[in-house]
Amino acid sequence: MNMSKIRPADTGRTFRVVGLPGDGIGPEVYQSACRVLGVMEQLYGLTVELDEQLIGGAAVDAAGAPLPAETIEACKNADAALLGAVGGPKWDGNPAEMRPELGLLKIRAEFNLFCNLRPIVTHPALHSFSPLRPDRLENVDLMIVRELTGGSYFGKKWRDHDQAEDVCRYTREEVERVTRSAGRIAQQRDGRITLVDKANVLETSRLWRSVVGQVIAEEFPDVALENMYVDAAAMHLLTRPADFDVMLTENLFGDILSDEASMLCGSLGLLPSASLNENRFGLYEPVHGSAPDIAGQGKANPYAMLLSVAMMLRYSLDCADEAAALEKCIHACWNEGILTRDLRVDGCSTSEVTDAVCGQLAALSP
Ligand code: IPM
Numbered sequence: 112m113n114m115s116k117i118r119p120a121d122t123g124r125t126f127r128v129v130g131l132p133g134d135g136i137g138p139e140v141y142q143s144a145c146r147v148l149g150v151m152e153q154l155y156g157l158t159v160e161l162d163e164q165l166i167g168g169a170a171v172d173a174a175g176a177p178l179p180a181e182t183i184e185a186c187k188n189a190d191a192a193l194l195g196a197v198g199g200p201k202w203d204g205n206p207a208e209m210r211p212e213l214g215l216l217k218i219r220a221e222f223n224l225f226c227n228l229r230p231i232v233t234h235p236a237l238h239s240f241s242p243l244r245p246d247r248l249e250n251v252d253l254m255i256v257r258e259l260t261g262g263s264y265f266g267k268k269w270r271d272h273d274q275a276e277d278v279c280r281y282t283r284e285e286v287e288r289v290t291r292s293a294g295r296i297a298q299q300r301d302g303r304i305t306l307v308d309k310a311n312v313l314e315t316s317r318l319w320r321s322v323v324g325q326v327i328a329e330e331f332p333d334v335a336l337e338n339m340y341v342d343a344a345a346m347h348l349l350t351r352p353a354d355f356d357v358m359l360t361e362n363l364f365g366d367i368l369s370d371e372a373s374m375l376c377g378s379l380g381l382l383p384s385a386s387l388n389e390n391r392f393g394l395y396e397p398v399h400g401s402a403p404d405i406a407g408q409g410k411a412n413p414y415a416m417l418l419s420v421a422m423m424l425r426y427s428l429d430c431a432d433e434a435a436a437l438e439k440c441i442h443a444c445w446n447e448g449i450l451t452r453d454l455r456v457d458g459c460s461t462s463e464v465t466d467a468v469c470g471q472l473a474a475l476s477p
Pocket residue numbers: 212215216366398
């Protein structure tokens with residue numbers, strides 16, 4: 112971003128975003144986001160000040176920690192953070208506190224990013240890339256609301272030679288706050304929540320059922336709530352995905368179901384996410400990982416990252432119109448078959464997709 116250019120007089124349109132390129136294909140898709148944001152600045156009179164910081168393996172190498180204090184400080188002064196990806200085989204043998212993934216878990220915990228949104232929306236131009244039958248993909252538009260700062264990811268952990276334990280713990284308050292987020296989202300959609308749990312076996316799931324039931328009944332009487340066991344949900348996601356509206360679930364179930372659901376859209380490379388706290392700050396990142404096998408080759412699919420930029424514009428920067436315009440341009444590219452190699456053998460490169468999206472933006476220009 113050109114920080115020296117003359118800013119528009121309306122300072123309400125100036126935003127600070129921490130850029131976290133990370134590892135593997137992270138820097139490539141991040142670069143794509145920077146270019147698209149640059150074009151949007153010009154076209155829509157926004158100023159996005161990108162402050163690039165370290166996270167993940169890159170941070171372990173350069174600063175000796177997966178989430179350096181400087182990165183945390185930068186995020187404290189920002190409206191949002193935009194993350195590429197973390198992880199790679201280079202750091203697989205590292206001790207737990209020096210693993211790239213810890214950078215991600217720490218930033219989620221540090222900023223209380225308890226509400227993870229993963230929209231699953233199919234598009235007719237991509238139906239043929241899904242392993243599912245096209246008739247099952249019609250009208251799929253579901254929002255996974257994954258609790259992101261509790262459960263077995265953050266419970267007490269230990270291991271000795273013969274045993275290991277990851278404690279799955281949830282408090283009433285943790286369940287209440289994410290339920291309220293899901294309730295508000297459902298009210299803006301079709302007004303239906305499916306709570307996914309394993310209440311036939313797990314005590315934490317029984318707490319979830321009771322708390323979610325109470326919050327929805329008392330505070331969201333216009334929202335319909337259904338309960339579903341996670342094993343059944345995994346199946347119904349494949350047999351009747353169009354029936355879901357909002358799927359609310361705990362951390363680990365949400366991790367697994369969102370990767371499964373990505374196949375409805377055709378590729379994991381198409382799925383964006385937003386991780387939000389109770390203020391407006393959010394961390395935006397593609398759901399896909401660092402894909403070290405294709406890193407540095409210009410093959411990465413940037414759409415998940417660009418859709419994450421759209422979510423950032425909508426949820427943290429209050430630029431809903433710009434978000435919609437970017438999504439429209441991305442869909443136009445899909446209609447023209449501008450796809451990367453995860454979808455087509457003769458597919459485009461990362462920068463060709465980025466060029467095409469920028470071109471669509473310019474053509475749509477207000
Ligand atoms: C995700 C990822 C992370 C998670 C990993 C990288 C720690 O799989 O965001 O879904 O499990 O939450």
